[in-house]
Amino acid sequence: MAQKPLHELTATEIIAGRHSAEAVAxxxxxxxxxxxxxxxxxxxxxxxxxxxQARAIDKRSERGLLQGVPVGIKDIIDTADMPTEYGTPIHAGHRPHMDAACVALTRRAGGLIMGKTVTTEFANRHPGKTMHPMDPKRTPGGSSSGSAAAVGDRMIPLAIGTQTTGSTIRPAAYNGCVGYRPTWGDLRLAGVMEAAGSLDTLGLIARSVEDIVLYRHVLAGEHGAVPALDAGKAPRVAVCRTQFWNDTDAATKAAIEGCAATMAKAGAKVSDLTLPASFDPIEEIHQRISSFEFARNRAWEINHHYERISKTLRENRLKHGLAYTFEQYRGARADGEKLRLQLDDVFRDYDIILTPSAPGVPPVGLNATGSAAFSSIWTLGHTPSVTLPLYSGEQGLPVGVQLVARRDRDHALFEAALWTMRAHGR
Amino acid sequence: MAQKPLHELTATEIIAGRHSAEAVAxxxxxxxxxxxxxxxxxxxxxxxxxxxQARAIDKRSERGLLQGVPVGIKDIIDTADMPTEYGTPIHAGHRPHMDAACVALTRRAGGLIMGKTVTTEFANRHPGKTMHPMDPKRTPGGSSSGSAAAVGDRMIPLAIGTQTTGSTIRPAAYNGCVGYRPTWGDLRLAGVMEAAGSLDTLGLIARSVEDIVLYRHVLAGEHGAVPALDAGKAPRVAVCRTQFWNDTDAATKAAIEGCAATMAKAGAKVSDLTLPASFDPIEEIHQRISSFEFARNRAWEINHHYERISKTLRENRLKHGLAYTFEQYRGARADGEKLRLQLDDVFRDYDIILTPSAPGVPPVGLNATGSAAFSSIWTLGHTPSVTLPLYSGEQGLPVGVQLVARRDRDHALFEAALWTMRAHGR
Structure with missing residues (x-):
């Protein structure tokens, strides 16, 4: 018998324990x-x-890789048996006729689709109803608000979010979760509302690194055993405080310095990294690409329901996005590609970049979802990253640390993440 | 009064003539x-x-860039007021609740959505019902079969297709149309069924280069005047016969040699180009990427309707796609990126590559849609290309010539295309 109640188990523990889907659910x-x-x-x-669903899963003759694991699905991802409303009254009650690829792959592996988790409006900034589980005056982060809050609060062990700026890493960090943004392009987005395709990825939220590895394997449509992680090798670590360091709170500064010291003590080669000046306009480049694409992707809503779009969205992202010309967009895209090649170079000398997941603990106020400053670089970089729930700040609120690896080195990232957890005695 | 009946006009002619949408429709x-x-x-x-729709367009107070122009929409693209069936009985009768971005942008510009054009099953190989307008025993090409046949047969002046291998260039060539595949990533695909996102683009089909330029401008969400084309400058042309040259028919060989000679005579610098041996495995690389992604994108249909998928699709693309591991896929993706950088290098010495659009005239037989060999290189290359209806073969059937430009040089491609038309007295 598990000591912990079933709802507190990780996916890996549910599977190891061969618990019935119905009991877990x-x-x-x-x-x-x-x-x-x-x-x-x-x-x-x-x-x-x-x-x-749980009873049907329990009756399956073959056990899947996610057998009986409850999963939350961000409400910009299509589900055939549940509404999908994109965080806006414009699409209230909309029920897709088929599952998104990631949902279908989850079900095929025996995963249980628990329900749809709250998203900000169109996975942008205007918040949904979710509150931080530890303090209802604070934001849970966004845009994958419900996914992160539900996993952090032990309602479910796993959830899918998405990330176009910092929409997985930030809420995962705020809610004390492990969050993962894959290398851009790795996991299929068919059936997921496109925010800005040049930047969009799925994002996975869990309470252990092992669960992230397992779920990525399922969503990549892999058949064999889940790849084993070797957490024995100390990574070469670059501490990157970025141009946003002055905006971080004391707990975040302490988390990064503490993590760097712990990693060094455990045998990692730890150096400081200052990104070249070419990275200074990163937020502007990211903003041009994402706003240009977002505004065109919302063409139907703009044609038919402009007044029902939030003022925040209309007056910021849509207004800017519609005003950019294609040439400005193309210029930003070219700048982004240059920065990606420069980032590849950075990773010749390091395995992992250590950087904040967010500027601080989840801020007070439910009319915004916190700053994505510490994600826009890596999102534009198409690099994989994880946030690990290793530190805390005021009121015991979670403070994550973010590890970033070179494009396509997701497996090495997972190994470094597990090594980092072990170095912290976790 | 126009001499030609309204249905034979190009989009540019409809707009210049200020014809009512209703009369054209x-x-x-x-x-x-x-x-x-x-x-x-x-x-x-x-x-x-x-x-x-036509009457509503005629009542609009402002004239749009596509005012009253009838457009056909490939049936893998969502329309809120018409079914969208993806070429399969699995989705028979499915009606999306909103328009794809490209459809909404078309309507915003005053375009008239005429209807949904026949696609092969899931924009793959299993043919739909369309026959070649000049010979019902021949294929119109695929997968954008209905879009190309409808434009070629003067049913409509403009249509949207898509291209993942050769699904726009080939049918456009077979039907005597101008076909255009944009630089990968330029035009938004929100609301378009994903075949293989790393390769998918919209494809535009028209009867003039000017119409393509106009429609691209609208679909990029641009606001200003349509950019003017300077067709005065002779391009530097590389004739690229590729490793598939021996598979071409006599008319295709004659078209390429004739086009090269005409271009040289009109002042172009024309050279022969042999791609390096690294391009030899191009079809295998393309196939791995597209099949891996396609098979995962169809996860819902595989879960629920496997037996209703055509045997062709199950036993070829799906079987192969499901068998590839993620590492094989990632390897192919890396190979593709290397080839793209090599192609960029090729374009240091040339403005335009001249190459066949297809191996020959549309083949006899309605159980297949012809070979995409002459498109897979450029599709994988993410380069823009056009096919121009300048030649013909047996029975007067159309033979296109394909022009390809460097990534992001779509405007230069259009100018070279117009220059080429003029060089042929068109």
Whole structure:
């Protein structure tokens, strides 16, 4: 018997324990019933549909890699049996006729789709209803707000979010989760609302590095055993404080310095890295690309429902995005590609960059979702990154540390992440 | 009064003539009524809905860039007022709840969505019902079969297709159209079924280069005047016969040699180009990437409707795609990126590559859609290309010539295309 209640188990523990999908789902539902009034992580959750799925999974003759694991799906990702509303009243009640590729791959592996987690409006900045599980006056982060809050609050072990700027890493860090943004292009986005295709990726949120490795394997459509992680080799680490360092709170500065010291003590070669001046306009480049694409992707909503789009979205991203010319967009895209090649060069000397996941603990105020400054570089860089829940700040609120690897080195990133957890005795 | 019937006008001519949307639509509908039994270009066409739209367009206070121009939409592209069936009975009757970005941008510019054009199954190889307008025993090409046949047969002046291998260039060439595949990433694909995102682009089909320039401008979401083309400067041309040259018919060989000679005579610097041996495995690289992604994107259909997928698709692309590991896929993606950088180098010495659009005239037989050999290189290369309807073969069937430019040089490609038309007295 597990000591912990089933809803607190990680995916890996659920599978190792061969728990029935129904028992796990029941435990999660009970915890959700207790906690949802204070957290509001779910846009759609039907307990009856959850239990039906669970019983069907328990009857399958073959056990899948995610057998009986409850998963939350960000509400910009299509589900055939649940509404998908993109965080806007414009699409209230919309029910897709098929599952997104990532949802179908999850179900094929025996995963249980628990429900749809709250997203900001169109995965942009205008917040949904979710509150931080530890303090209802604070934001859970965005745009994958509900996914991160639900995993952090032990409602579910795994969730899918997305990231176009910092929409997975930031909320995962705020909620004490492990968050993962894959190398751009690795995991299919069919059936996921496009925010800005040149930057969009899925984002995975869990409570252990092993769970992230497992779920990535499933979503890549792999068949064999989950690849083993070798956490024995100390990485070469570059501490990158970035141009946003002065905006970080004391807990974040302490987390990065503490993590660097712990890694060095455990045998890592740790150096400081200052990015070249060419990285200074990174937010402007990211903003041009994402706003240009976002504004065109919302053409139908602009044609038919402009007044129902939030003022924030209309007056910022849409206004800017619509004003950019194609030549300005193309220029920004070329600048982005140059920075990617420069980042590849940086990684000749380092395995991992250590950098904040966010400027600080989740801020007070529910009308915004915090700053994505510490993600836009790596998102534009198409690099994989994880946030690890290793530190905390005021009120015990979580402070994550972010590890970034070279494009295509997701597996090395996972090994370094596990090594870092071990170095912290976790 | 135009000498030609309205349905034969190009988009540019419709706009210049300030024809009413209703009159143009009526003419197109009458021609379609005559010809559709022999061509079968349309998956969905409702004359009443067309005329309703036309009247609404005629009432708009501002004239758009595509004012009153009828457009055909490939049936893998979402439309809110018409079904979208992806060329498969699995999705029969499916009606999306919103328009794809490209459809919404078309409507915003005053374009009239005529109907949905026939696609092969999931924009892959299994053919739809469309026949070649000049010979019902021959294929119109695929996968944008209906889009190309409808434009070639003067049912509509403009259509959107897509290209993942050769699905726009080949059918456009077979049907005597101008076809255009943009630089990968330029035009948004939100609301378009993903075949293989690393390769997918929209494809535009028209009867003049000017119409392509106009429509690209609209779909890029540009606001200003359509950019003017300077067709005065002779391009530096590389004739690239490729490793597939021996598979071409006599008419295709004659078209390429004839085009090269005409271009040289008109003042172009024309040289022969042999691609390095690194390009030899191009089809294998393309196949790995496209099959890996395609098979994962169809996860929902595989889960729920495997037996309703055509045998061709199951036993070829899906079987191979599912068998590839992520490491094999990643290797192919890296190979593709290397070839793209090599192609960039090739274009230091040339403005334009001249190459066949297809191995020959549209082949006899309706159970296949012809060879994409002459497109896979450039599709993988992410380069823009056009096919120009300048030659013909047996029975007067069209033979296109393909011009390819460096990534991001779509405007230079259009100027070279117009220059080439002029050099041929067109």
């Amino acid at each position: 029941q435990s999660c539902l009970e915890h959700i019933a207790r906690r949802e009034p204070a957290v509001q992580a779910w846009q759609f959750l039907n307990p009856e549909l959850v239990l039906q | 009526q003419s197109c509908l009458e021609h379609i009524a005559r010809r559709e039994p022999a061509v079968q270009a349309w998956q969905f066409l409702n004359p009443e809905l067309v005329l309703q």
